[in-house]
Amino acid sequence: MPVLQAVNVSHRYTQASPTQFSAIENVNIEIENGELVGIIGHTGSGKSTLVQHFNGLLKPTEGKILLDGKDIWESKKTVHQSRFKVGLCFQYPEYQLFEETVYKDIAFGPKNMKLSEEEIDKAVRKAAEYVGISASMFQKSPFDLSGGEKRRVAIAGVMAMEPQVLILDEPTAGLDPKGRDRILDMIKAYQKDTKKTVIFVSHSMEDVAKLATKVLVMNKSRVAMYDTVDNVYSRAEELTEMGLNVPQVTKIFMSLKKQGVDVSQNIYTVEQGKAELLRLLGGSKK
Amino acid sequence: MIKDITIGQYFSAKSVIHRLDARIKIILTIAFIVNIFLIKNFWGLGVIVATLIATTLLSKVPFKMILKSIKPIVFIVIFTAVLNLFYMQDGRNLLPESWFISITDKGLIFAFFLAVRIITLVIASSLLTYTTTPTELTFAIEKLLSPLKLIKVPVNTFATMMTLALRFIPTLIEETDKIMSAQKARGADLETGGIIDRIKAMVPILIPLFVSSFRRANDLAFAMECRCYTDGEGRTRMKQNKISFKDIAALVIIVLITTGIVLLNTFFTHVI
Structure with missing residues (x-):
């Protein structure tokens, strides 16, 4: 059974303007347990709105969100519970830090879950380890940290709730390449270790290719594609039409293929490209 | 819910009142409020109410918007009116002597005048904000306060401060909304519990909001200096x-x- 399921979900904003504006329309997806899903799409395609439905922050105007097969809007209690089962980390999460110390801030979520002292302590230490925050930093004020560190503390705050599904909305936005790689490696390690479902929203096709097992493409409030990385990226033309770009390496290999060079088209990262080229060169030597 | 807050509510329309100079409108509003407190009898009251209705009609601000501006003060009006009704004991008692409370005719009139005064005052001042954009308003305040420059009050700086404050209200509301969602996602419970619990629950929202306001102010000051x-x-x-x-x-x-x-005050008998 899928862990998260969206059944005919639509959401319309009416407050902001007199004309009705659909943020997402008729979304049907199933997310299986243990998957690492990357959500990509143009600005305003409804990515953020969609993920805010998964933990009950937004109520669908139509349709249902099923968590473990149960409607999360069944009662007030199930909505509250879904906040813990589905951990959502917002864009620029460092702006939500407020406690006196790093430790207390990470513990905010578990504390709201009414866990015991020991359980909280365990959860905090584990989450801090995932994001690479050492115990020596626990007593520091979160406002004294660097930007990247703040971001990681904030992500740890969500991880510490030990959610079944972890959702990260553009976790690498505004970070330098080093900080970005660090966050991506961290997500991968977390998923590998916990075997839990992770969903992350991103602008970067490269990042998604590096991490995700499945890709969800949003276009104009609708789900345009939801498939494996290979299947989605091979539809490069459609993606370009939506204003998305396949990674540069992929483009190179696709045009190589067009010119009759015998290379695989499923190349999304520089590392894969290097391996493929070596294979090709090594092969021609023989 | 938080998006419903409308501060500095401006209602865009094309009317004579909208086109009046903001400085004049402020002077008119102040003069009108003084008049509200000058009236001593029902004749004067009639003039005040008639003027207000005429202005409202001229301004093309819908009646619904006017009602919305009185809504928050309904409680205060009722409270003060009732209090005055029992406090004012001069005049003829209208209730049977055997009752332990008494309401006099004078008290009744007094309470009525008070209620009408508060309501007209609020409507008059909200008409000002409904028909004047915040920028015009700050400009007008700056101009009207400019005599204070003689005693070295930095009027211009105050005007800039006001403009900036008004400019950032929507931004802050949006920011609050975002932070609230983020803390709710971490299981913060903002809706249940007693008053103390709810006040405590505001801490995770207020601190990030303060921090980001200071950051924003700093950035803005820097950007303004960069543009000389x-x-x-x-x-x-x-x-x-x-x-x-x-x-x-x-x-x-x-x-x-x-x-x-x-003139009405001098030629007709005073009722209060």
């Missing part, structure tokens, strides 16, 4: 506001109303 902002002295405006005929006419009308009310 010194204080407001000697700055010129893109839109030059000139006093026109209708502004003078409006001033004449308010002077006439004030004289009228003073």
Whole structure:
């Protein structure tokens, strides 16, 4: 059974303007347990709105969100519970830090879950380890940290709730390449270790290719594609039409293929490209 | 829910009242409020209410919007009126002598006048904000306070501060919304519990909001300095506001109303 399921979900904003504006329309997806899903799409395609439905922050105007097969809007209690089962980390999460110390801030979520002292302590230490925050930093004020560190503390705050599904909305936005790689490696390690479902929203096709097992493409409030990385990226033309770009390496290999060079088209990262080229060169030597 | 808050509510319409100069409108509003407290009898009250209704109709602000502006003060009006009803014990008692409370005719009139005064006062001042954009309003305040420059009050700086404060209200509301969602996602419970619990629950929202406000203010100050902002002295405006005929006419009308009310006070008996 899928862990998260969206059944005919639509959401319309009416407050902001007199004309009705659909943020997402008729979304049907199933997310299986243990998957690492990357959500990509143009600005305003409804990515953020969609993920805010998964933990009950937004109520669908139509349709249902099923968590473990149960409607999360069944009662007030199930909505509250879904906040813990589905951990959502917002864009620029460092702006939500407020406690006196790093430790207390990470513990905010578990504390709201009414866990015991020991359980909280365990959860905090584990989450801090995932994001690479050492115990020596626990007593520091979160406002004294660097930007990247703040971001990681904030992500740890969500991880510490030990959610079944972890959702990260553009976790690498505004970070330098080093900080970005660090966050991506961290997500991968977390998923590998916990075997839990992770969903992350991103602008970067490269990042998604590096991490995700499945890709969800949003276009104009609708789900345009939801498939494996290979299947989605091979539809490069459609993606370009939506204003998305396949990674540069992929483009190179696709045009190589067009010119009759015998290379695989499923190349999304520089590392894969290097391996493929070596294979090709090594092969021609023989 | 938080998006429903409308501060500095401006209602866009094309009316004579909208086109009046903001400085004149402020003077008119103040003069009108003074008149509200000058009235001593029902004649004066009639003049006040009639003027207000006429202005409202001229301004093309829908009746619904006017009602919305009174809604928050309904409680205060009822409370003060009832309090005065029992407090004012002069005059003839209208209730049977055997009752332990008494309401006098004078008390009744007094309470009625008070309620009408508060309501008209609020409607008059909200008409000002409904028909004047915040920028015009700050400009007007700056101009009206400019005599204070003589005693070295930095009026220009205050005006800039006000403009900035008004500008950032929507931004802060949006920011609050975002932080609230983020803390809710971490299981913060903002909706249940007693008053103390709810106040405590605001801490995770207020602290990030403060921090980001300071950051924003710092960034803004920096950006303004980069564009060579010194204080407001000697700055010129893109839109030059000139006093026109209708502004003078409006001033004449308010002077006439004030004289009228003073005359009504002297020629008819006072009821309060």
